[in-house]
Amino acid sequence: MSAFSFGGSADTRVQNGSGMLLRYTFRRLLMLIPVSISISVVIFMIVHLLPGDPIDNLIRVGSSPEARERLATKYGLDRPLITQYFVWMGNMFRGDFGQAIVLRRPVSDLIMQNLPFSLTLGGLAFAFSSVVGMTLGTISAVVRNPILERFVRGFILLGSTVPGFWLALLLILLFSVTLGWLPVSGAKTWSALVLPVLTIGFGGIALVARVTRVALIDVRHEDFVTLLHAKGLSRSAILFRHLLPHALVPVVTILALRIGWILGGAVTAEFVFGRPGLGSLLIRALGQRDFPVIQGSMLMLALAVMLGTLIGDILQAAMDPRIREASK
Amino acid sequence: MKARAFDALDRLGIGRAFSSSLGLVSGGFLVILIAVALTAPWITPFDYAAQQLGNSNAPPGWPHLLGTDEFGRDVLSRVIFGARTSLSVSATAIGISVTVGMTLGAAAGYIGGMFERAVMTVVDLTWSFPDILLALIFVAIIGPGLTSTMFAIAIAYLAQFTRLTRAQIVRLKRETFIEATVNLGAKPGHILIRHLLPNAIAPVIVAAMLAVGDGIILEATLGFFGLGAQPPTPSWGAMMSSGTAQLFLAPWVIIFPGLVVAMTVIAVNLFGDELIRALDIRDRLRGT
Numbered sequence: 001m002s003a004f005s006f007g008g009s010a011d012t013r014v015q016n017g018s019g020m021l022l023r024y025t026f027r028r029l030l031m032l033i034p035v036s037i038s039i040s041v042v043i044f045m046i047v048h049l050l051p052g053d054p055i056d057n058l059i060r061v062g063s064s065p066e067a068r069e070r071l072a073t074k075y076g077l078d079r080p081l082i083t084q085y086f087v088w089m090g091n092m093f094r095g096d097f098g099q100a101i102v103l104r105r106p107v108s109d110l111i112m113q114n115l116p117f118s119l120t121l122g123g124l125a126f127a128f129s130s131v132v133g134m135t136l137g138t139i140s141a142v143v144r145n146p147i148l149e150r151f152v153r154g155f156i157l158l159g160s161t162v163p164g165f166w167l168a169l170l171l172i173l174l175f176s177v178t179l180g181w182l183p184v185s186g187a188k189t190w191s192a193l194v195l196p197v198l199t200i201g202f203g204g205i206a207l208v209a210r211v212t213r214v215a216l217i218d219v220r221h222e223d224f225v226t227l228l229h230a231k232g233l234s235r236s237a238i239l240f241r242h243l244l245p246h247a248l249v250p251v252v253t254i255l256a257l258r259i260g261w262i263l264g265g266a267v268t269a270e271f272v273f274g275r276p277g278l279g280s281l282l283i284r285a286l287g288q289r290d291f292p293v294i295q296g297s298m299l300m301l302a303l304a305v306m307l308g309t310l311i312g313d314i315l316q317a318a319m320d321p322r323i324r325e326a327s328k
Numbered sequence: 329m330k331a332r333a334f335d336a337l338d339r340l341g342i343g344r345a346f347s348s349s350l351g352l353v354s355g356g357f358l359v360i361l362i363a364v365a366l367t368a369p370w371i372t373p374f375d376y377a378a379q380q381l382g383n384s385n386a387p388p389g390w391p392h393l394l395g396t397d398e399f400g401r402d403v404l405s406r407v408i409f410g411a412r413t414s415l416s417v418s419a420t421a422i423g424i425s426v427t428v429g430m431t432l433g434a435a436a437g438y439i440g441g442m443f444e445r446a447v448m449t450v451v452d453l454t455w456s457f458p459d460i461l462l463a464l465i466f467v468a469i470i471g472p473g474l475t476s477t478m479f480a481i482a483i484a485y486l487a488q489f490t491r492l493t494r495a496q497i498v499r500l501k502r503e504t505f506i507e508a509t510v511n512l513g514a515k516p517g518h519i520l521i522r523h524l525l526p527n528a529i530a531p532v533i534v535a536a537m538l539a540v541g542d543g544i545i546l547e548a549t550l551g552f553f554g555l556g557a558q559p560p561t562p563s564w565g566a567m568m569s570s571g572t573a574q575l576f577l578a579p580w581v582i583i584f585p586g587l588v589v590a591m592t593v594i595a596v597n598l599f600g601d602e603l604i605r606a607l608d609i610r611d612r613l614r615g616t
Contacts, residue, residue, distance in 0.1 A: 038453055042465065049469050161593040163545050165552045166568065166586035173579050260458030267460060271553060272572075283553050286467055294468050301461060 024317045028310060039302045040092075044085050047291050058291060060101050092299065098292035102285075107296040110281060115300070118277040122266050124193060125200035130251055132201065133208025138244065140209065141216035152209060159206025164265050168199040168272040184273070196273050200265035204255065211254050215247035253315040259308025263301055341530070341606035351602035354595040361592060365411040374402035376409045376562050385578040395580040397571065407585055409562040414589070417474055417557075418543030421481035426536045428482070429489025430525070436490070437497030438520055448494070451487045459484035459546055464555075472555040474563075480550070481543040492535055496528030496612065531612045534603050541596030548589050564589050 047058060059071055072078060079087075091098070097107035140152040175195060176184040183192045219225060220243075228238045255262070267279030274280070278297050285293035345351045364371065373391065380400030388395040394403040432451070436444040454462060463480030470476035500506060501524070509519055544564075550556035551565020559566065564585040571581035604610050 034449075035453060046465070046468050157594060157597060158590075161541070161545075161597055162590045163548055163552075163586065163593075165549060166582070166589065169568065169572065169575065169582050169586065172575065173583075177576055177579075260461065264458040264460040268549065282464065283555075286464060286472075286553075286555060289471075291468075298461070298465065298468075302457070305457060305461070 021314075021318055025314050028313055032306060032310065036306060039306075040089060040299065041085065043295050043298050043302070044088055046295060048081065058098065058101070060104075097296035100293045101290045102288045103290070103293070107292050110293060111278070111296055111300055114277050114281045117275060118266055118270070118279065121193065121196055121200070121269065121275065121277060122262055124197045125204065125262055125265065126255060128197050128201040129204025129208050130255065133205040134212045134244070134247065134251060136205065137209035137212025137247075138216060138239070141213045142239065152213070156206040156210055159203045162202070164199055164203065164268040165272050167202055168195065168269060171195045171198060172272075192273070192275070196269040196275060199269045199272070200262060203265065204258075204262065207254060207258065208251050211250050212247050215250045216243055219243060219246055249315060249319050253312050253319065256308050256312030256315060259312070260305040263304055341603050344606035345599060345602040348602055350598050354598035354602070357591065357595040358599060361411060362415065364408055365415050368408050368412050372402075372405035372408050374405045376401065376405040377560050378402075385574060387578075388580055394584045395578065397567070397578065397581045398574050403581060403584055406562040406567055407564070407588055410564040410567060410585060411588070413474070413557055413561060413563040414544050414547055417478055417547050418481060418540050421478045422485060422536050422540050422543055424478075425482040425485045425539070426489050426532060429486050430493045430532060433490040433493025434497050434520060434525060434528070437494040437501070438516070438524070444494070447490065451490045454483060455487035455491070459542070460549065463546055463550055467550065467555045472558065474557050474561070477547055477550050477556045481546050484546065485539045485542070488535060488539065489532060492532055492613070493528055496531065497524050500524050500527055530607050531609045534600055534607065534609065535613060537596060537603070538600045541593040541600075544589060545593055
């Protein structure tokens with residue numbers, strides 16, 4: 001972003017940069033292999049670390065000996081652990097996550113049924129925290145008012161310290177019980193999404209506001225901004241056309257890197273508001289010790305975290321040449 | 329001996345952290361909370377487990393200052409005993425995490441090479457995962473309860489202490505006074521324990537304090553999911569979990585424990601900030 005970027009040499013530099021970025025992306029994808037293997041091993045081992053025969057953890061109590069036999073053959077439970085792992089992973093890749101013990105249905109059905117709800121909630125929370133957080137962050141960077149700054153600081157502190165589930169309960173008390181504006185739970189109407197999105201978004205807003213603020217203050221004195229002023233552009237034009245797009249990248253990056261935190265928030269929100277979703281599926285399964293469901297939903301959540309971190313890392317590298325250099 | 333204790337406190341910046349008004353309020357709150365947790369059996373107005381079914385869901389007032397829950401148990405007494413559970417679980421877990429993390433981090437930073445890379449790869453693996461997901465994996469293996477909560481918190485924050493200690497050691501290793509000690513013929517163990525670790529400890533202690541706050545939230549969340557403390561153990565999260573069924577009838581069962589959790593974590597963060605300022609270690613905490 002220095003004055004050099006206006007010079008003629010910029011083109012070659014950009015090309016080198018994108019070449020390096022490609023290499024970084026490739027390296028980063030390679031790194032995913034050991035990470036995903038380790039995670040899948042941990043999730044696979046859950047049933048084997050428990051006391052007792054793993055088959056007891058995978059099947060209903062009182063199942064017929066034939067059913068047990070079938071399951072044992074399917075997972076190869078009499079074969080060495082390493083073979084079992086590969087059989088298990090092979091099944092996962094084919095979309096066969098096993099049979100839920102309590103709900104008596106294929107786990108993949110349960111996941112496909114719950115996934116859309118989680119995606120809607122997570123996506124909306126993502127958008128909500130970006131928009132509100134960027135607005136707050138911009139206001140606090142542009143309007144330099146000590147009282148406002150205190151307010152934003154206080155908000156950031158609250159956003160990272162108030163437990164999500166408690167906030168959710170307070171929101172229910174206020175909007176559903178006292179005011180009666182919004183439904184307490186369920187997922188039948190769009191209005192049922194308002195409180196869960198608020199719950200997850202609250203911590204995100206604080207984070208985004210802080211990142212936006214820092215990004216805007218950092219670039220304010222860059223040469224290209226001075227140039228824009230010299231060109232006679234109005235302050236608002238500079239802000240909306242040049243500075244904010246600039247701040248968008250760090251915001252998206254930090255949110256992608258924190259995707260786990262959005263998922264964590266979603267787990268809580270789904271549980272409190274009684275919404276279907278991967279999180280509530282997992283929590284319920286943990287309570288019922290329904291291991292095929294636990295394994296399946298955990299694998300999906302882990303996959304989401306890995307993808308989010310991957311996107312965040314690549315975006316960060318695209319922004320920051322030092323990271324690309326370091327990975328050479 | 330007494331002078332030495334004060335000296336140690338001063339070196340940890342405790343005195344200076346208390347000197348600002350924010351530090352005094354937040355630090356004072358934490359001191360009172362710890363005192364309340366320690367003296368819980370003597371100061372609670374009622375037996376935390378005593379049920380009075382005729383007096384269930386009573387609103388705050390006299391003699392039940394914060395009201396009663398669905399079984400007519402005194403909310404204030406349960407909040408006070410909950411402080412015991414939450415603080416001790418979180419502090420013990422972070423204690424384990426700091427001990428293991430500092431050992432791993434110091435060894436990785438000091439030995440370097442393949443060992444360092446292996447340790448950091450494993451640690452970074454847990455770092456990228458949200459604490460709640462790591463905690464749930466533990467609950468799945470060990471089963472619901474305070475033991476798995478404790479392990480979950482310890483594992484969730486292990487990466488932070490390992491990385492922080494390693495960064496300190498790597499930075500200190502290049503300092504002249506360490507070089508001088510090496511040249512004087514000091515043994516590696518002596519250098520590590522007498523010179524490197526004492527100089528690396530301040531940021532770790534502050535980070536540990538902040539982590540205790542996060543641990544309290546995690547403990548409360550697991551308790552709320554019904555996967556942490558099991559009845560009749562009083563815990564802030566578990567209280568709110570059973571309170572959700574009476575959300576309309578007795579909101580105080582949820583409001584007060586949550587308020588105490590929020591206030592505690594806010595106080596931990598504010599006091600932590602004051603400590604960081606007093607010790608002037610903001611840069612050292614950031615460099616991980």
